[in-house]
Amino acid sequence: MDHIFGPVNSRRLGRSLGIDLLSEKVCNLNCIYCEIGATTHLTCERAEYVPTAEIIGEIDRYFQDTERLREIDVVTVTASGEPTLHSGLGRILAHLKEKTGKPLAVLTNGTTLMDAQVRRELSPADVVIPSLDSAREQSFRKLDRPALCLDLGEIINGLVRFSHEYSGKLWLEILFSRGINDTDDDIHALQMVIDRMRVDRIQLNTVARPPLESFARPVSEERLLEIATLLQEYNPGIPVDMLARGALTKDTAATSVHAPAEQDIVDEILQMLKRRPCTAADINTIFHCGGSKKVEQYLAPLVQSGTLHIRTHGDKLYYLP
Numbered sequence: 001m002d003h004i005f006g007p008v009n010s011r012r013l014g015r016s017l018g019i020d021l022l023s024e025k026v027c028n029l030n031c032i033y034c035e036i037g038a039t040t041h042l043t044c045e046r047a048e049y050v051p052t053a054e055i056i057g058e059i060d061r062y063f064q065d066t067e068r069l070r071e072i073d074v075v076t077v078t079a080s081g082e083p084t085l086h087s088g089l090g091r092i093l094a095h096l097k098e099k100t101g102k103p104l105a106v107l108t109n110g111t112t113l114m115d116a117q118v119r120r121e122l123s124p125a126d127v128v129i130p131s132l133d134s135a136r137e138q139s140f141r142k143l144d145r146p147a148l149c150l151d152l153g154e155i156i157n158g159l160v161r162f163s164h165e166y167s168g169k170l171w172l173e174i175l176f177s178r179g180i181n182d183t184d185d186d187i188h189a190l191q192m193v194i195d196r197m198r199v200d201r202i203q204l205n206t207v208a209r210p211p212l213e214s215f216a217r218p219v220s221e222e223r224l225l226e227i228a229t230l231l232q233e234y235n236p237g238i239p240v241d242m243l244a245r246g247a248l249t250k251d252t253a254a255t256s257v258h259a260p261a262e263q264d265i266v267d268e269i270l271q272m273l274k275r276r277p278c279t280a281a282d283i284n285t286i287f288h289c290g291g292s293k294k295v296e297q298y299l300a301p302l303v304q305s306g307t308l309h310i311r312t313h314g315d316k317l318y319y320l321p
């Protein structure tokens with residue numbers, strides 16, 4: 001399966017089946033904290049980067065086993081890059097809705113919502129989780145390193161407009177990196193944008209996994225709590241969640257219902273690591289391999305052959321391609 005992964009047991013969404021709309025890193029940002037590597041195709045152009053029929057065909061084959069519908073609570077559309085750049089997004093969402101009848105979530109970097117067509121295509125989703133890491137030009141450019149075609153003012157206007165047009169749940173995710181977008185001025189600029197939006201939840205994150213750039217550093221837990229308080233005071237009534245207070249391990253905890261054979265497990269682990277670096281403990285929680293040591297044994301040949309690498313972040317070791 002190239003475009004379907006999971007289901008993973010997401011703390012935010014329940015048992016979530018992931019649909020990845022891209023096969024190379026197509027994005028209009030090149031964030032310093034990106035977990036899936038440098039953007040190889042930096043563009044604002046919407047296109048059918050993967051044939052829509054190929055993705056729909058994979059979805060249909062997956063759900064030929066109708067038992068699989070019982071194993072999931074939600075289908076989450078995401079990408080190795082930015083999913084709204086795929087011009088088949090609307091068709092794929094409509095097909096998923098019809099095929100599964102399950103709630104649909106879409107993760108997006110939130111930079112394409114000035115486009116009325118993107119806003120329309122997102123309408124079948126039940127939850128949209130856009131990001132806005134900074135409302136200040138300097139911090140936005142340093143952290144998210146946008147393509148030249150993007151304008152922060154237009155991005156913010158698109159987000160605000162979408163928030164009022166869209167009738168589903170909107171959860172705004174903000175990732176903070178120490179010394180880049182975590183000053184009081186940054187928080188105040190975000191407060192003012194959120195004040196113009198209809199937001200159901202605010203979700204705070206930091207650099208909790210190995211980032212693309214080593215200078216992308218996490219903010220302290222104390223600062224994240226201060227930021228949460230500042231947002232709650234200025235934007236009362238909007239719940240603020242902390243995604244990066246030891247929660248990420250839980251967020252990736254998943255159920256492997258089919259107890260696949262050993263090689264299948266290794267293949268599934270590789271698919272997951274392409275999208276998110278994980279520790280041996282994370283992998284064990286998801287695939288029930290019999291302990292972190294067992295995971296290390298499975299993966300040792302892949303590390304030796306250079307298929308996988310091990311990287312230290314904080315006090316943990318992460319596996320990544």
Ligand code: SF4
Nearest residue numbers: 027029031034081109
């Ligand atoms: S973090 Fe998301 S938006 Fe940023 S470069 Fe990576 S895929 Fe693109």
